[in-house]
Amino acid sequence: MPDLFIDGEWRSAVDEGTREIRCPADGSLVGVVDEAGGKDTVEAIAAARRAFDDGPWPHTAPDQRGDLLLRVADLLLRDKDALARAESLDTGKRLVESAYDIDDIANCFRYFGRTAASETGRVVDTGTEGVDSRVVYEPVGVCALITPWNYPLLQTAWKVAPALAAGNTFILKPSELTPHTAIHLMRLLEEAGVPAGVANLILGAGPEAGAPLSDHPDVDLVSFTGGLQTGRRLMAAAAGTVKKVALELGGKNPNVVFADADFDTAVDMALTAVFLHSGQVCSAGARLLVEDSLHDRFVDEVVRRASEIRLGGPFDERAQTGPLISQAHRTKVEAYVAKGLEEGAVLRCGGARPDGAGFADGFYYLPTVLDERTAGMSVVQDESFGPVLTVERFSSEDEAVRLANNTIYGLAGAVWTSDEARAARVAGRLRIGTVWINDYHPYVPQAEWGGFKQSGFGRELGPAGLAEYREPKHIWRNTNPAPQGWFA
Ligand code: NAD
Numbered sequence: 001m002p003d004l005f006i007d008g009e010w011r012s013a014v015d016e017g018t019r020e021i022r023c024p025a026d027g028s029l030v031g032v033v034d035e036a037g038g039k040d041t042v043e044a045i046a047a048a049r050r051a052f053d054d055g056p057w058p059h060t061a062p063d064q065r066g067d068l069l070l071r072v073a074d075l076l077l078r079d080k081d082a083l084a085r086a087e088s089l090d091t092g093k094r095l096v097e098s099a100y101d102i103d104d105i106a107n108c109f110r111y112f113g114r115t116a117a118s119e120t121g122r123v124v125d126t127g128t129e130g131v132d133s134r135v136v137y138e139p140v141g142v143c144a145l146i147t148p149w150n151y152p153l154l155q156t157a158w159k160v161a162p163a164l165a166a167g168n169t170f171i172l173k174p175s176e177l178t179p180h181t182a183i184h185l186m187r188l189l190e191e192a193g194v195p196a197g198v199a200n201l202i203l204g205a206g207p208e209a210g211a212p213l214s215d216h217p218d219v220d221l222v223s224f225t226g227g228l229q230t231g232r233r234l235m236a237a238a239a240g241t242v243k244k245v246a247l248e249l250g251g252k253n254p255n256v257v258f259a260d261a262d263f264d265t266a267v268d269m270a271l272t273a274v275f276l277h278s279g280q281v282c283s284a285g286a287r288l289l290v291e292d293s294l295h296d297r298f299v300d301e302v303v304r305r306a307s308e309i310r311l312g313g314p315f316d317e318r319a320q321t322g323p324l325i326s327q328a329h330r331t332k333v334e335a336y337v338a339k340g341l342e343e344g345a346v347l348r349c350g351g352a353r354p355d356g357a358g359f360a361d362g363f364y365y366l367p368t369v370l371d372e373r374t375a376g377m378s379v380v381q382d383e384s385f386g387p388v389l390t391v392e393r394f395s396s397e398d399e400a401v402r403l404a405n406n407t408i409y410g411l412a413g414a415v416w417t418s419d420e421a422r423a424a425r426v427a428g429r430l431r432i433g434t435v436w437i438n439d440y441h442p443y444v445p446q447a448e449w450g451g452f453k454q455s456g457f458g459r460e461l462g463p464a465g466l467a468e469y470r471e472p473k474h475i476w477r478n479t480n481p482a483p484q485g486w487f488a
Contacts, residue, residue, distance in 0.1 A: 008196025051197025410452030
């Protein structure tokens with residue numbers, strides 16, 4: 001069955017392109033999918049444009065749009081096992097994590113299903129006799145939704161659910177490395193009754209299948225999650241037609257531990273913060289900042305436990321984390337570590353591929369700790385997006401904040417302390433979109449997600465996430481029109 005979904009039909013690519021998808025854990029063939037070129041993308045844009053300009057979806061009552069999203073949430077849970085398995089095969093992620101993600105994804109559809117009808121308008125008190133005036137919220141139009149490979153369906157849900165809730169039509173382009181759950185989602189949208197042309201799926205590489213999405217005049221909004229360099233390129237391409245742009249980019253997230261933190265919990269969560277999904281998490285706590293007096297004891301324990309982390313494939317129930325997504329990505333992580341060592345980092349553990357036949361065909365890399373880093377070095381500035389933790393020391397609250405903020409990114413991070421007043425002060429001074437206090441990684445669809453500085457532009461979740469996909473329009477009605485006679 002063909003894999004591109006355009007104008008309510010499943011199609012193959014016009015130039016018959018295909019791509020093999022292989023599991024990063026062992027190189028086994030997961031499937032062969034259709035791969036679009038630019039012509040397919042332009043057709044998908046035209047279908048989304050027609051569905052927006054002439055179709056029923058933008059004018060469907062918001063609560064009916066919400067009902068469709070709630071049906072999709074139920075279908076996602078019905079197909080949870082198959083979706084989790086597909087996600088794990090494409091990404092190499094542990095099955096238990098993928099299953100957890102599907103629950104999150106269903107919650108996201110449920111949240112936007114329930115809030116679809118919110119903020120449909122407000123009356124404005126103009127103080128002018130004979131006038132009524134109101135602001136209504138309308139869909140932006142045709143949305144290009146471009147997603148990465150690390151949380152393929154979750155990142156997709158964060159865009160598809162609010163875009164549909166607001167009444168837009170869209171073209172989804174998932175990462176070329178992880179297409180299978182996006183295909184499954186489109187089948188569920190079809191089953192839930194989404195009208196033809198509202199939801200379109202293009203598979204393929206960024207420069208070929210994706211590029212028309214950011215400069216085509218019929219696209220109104222580009223919502224992108226991915227790397228900083230790609231985000232900059234898309235923002236520049238979108239400028240030609242002044243598209244709305246929403247960007248969720250990288251992070252170099254500080255995990256700040258004061259000496260009065262709960263030691264066992266802070267150590268445990270420092271490991272989760274950075275080694276979950278082998279560090280391939282935009283909000284990964286890849287920079288550990290530890291108060292001087294605690295440094296040696298804390299880092300020794302992190303290193304001891306990091307050295308014992310068990311690697312394995314998605315269906316290995318003993319594995320605690322899995323492989324990197326591709327050979328190219330592992331090469332990038334290796335180069336990043338080599339640069340850190342050149343700059344004088346102290347390698348405390350990892351820094352190599354694991355030994356053993358079981359790892360030979362996958363893209364594994366050992367959990368790595370680079371100690372004695374100082375601000376300004378490349379390894380504390382650049383995102384590795386791998387299982388690599390850098391450690392910096394600080395000796396005062398001011399220094400902790402200064403070091404934590406010393407990056408071009410501003411996505412997320414944490415502060416660990418038993419002093420509530422200090423936690424509040426530091427949280428207030430960190431220039432990041434999400435601050436966890438004595439915790440790491442949780443998020444909820446009700447709260448906004450997005451980055452300060454070069455981590456992003458716009459918001460994904462919560463009311464502000466929905467607002468990204470809506471345009472406020474002011475409607476002024478003269479209730480008693482009559483000539484004014486200015487030019488009589
Ligand atoms: P990437 O930028 O390489 O690719 C992301 C997507 O963009 C893919 O679908 C790719 O095909 C597409 N793309 C590439 N060039 C394009 C072009 N010219 N036109 C249109 N589309 C194009 O990123 P990646 O390697 O897939 O993902 C990893 C990055 O994503 C990391 O930097 C990570 O921090 C970031 N990320 C951020 C968040 C967040 O919420 N801020 C969440 C997840 C991942």
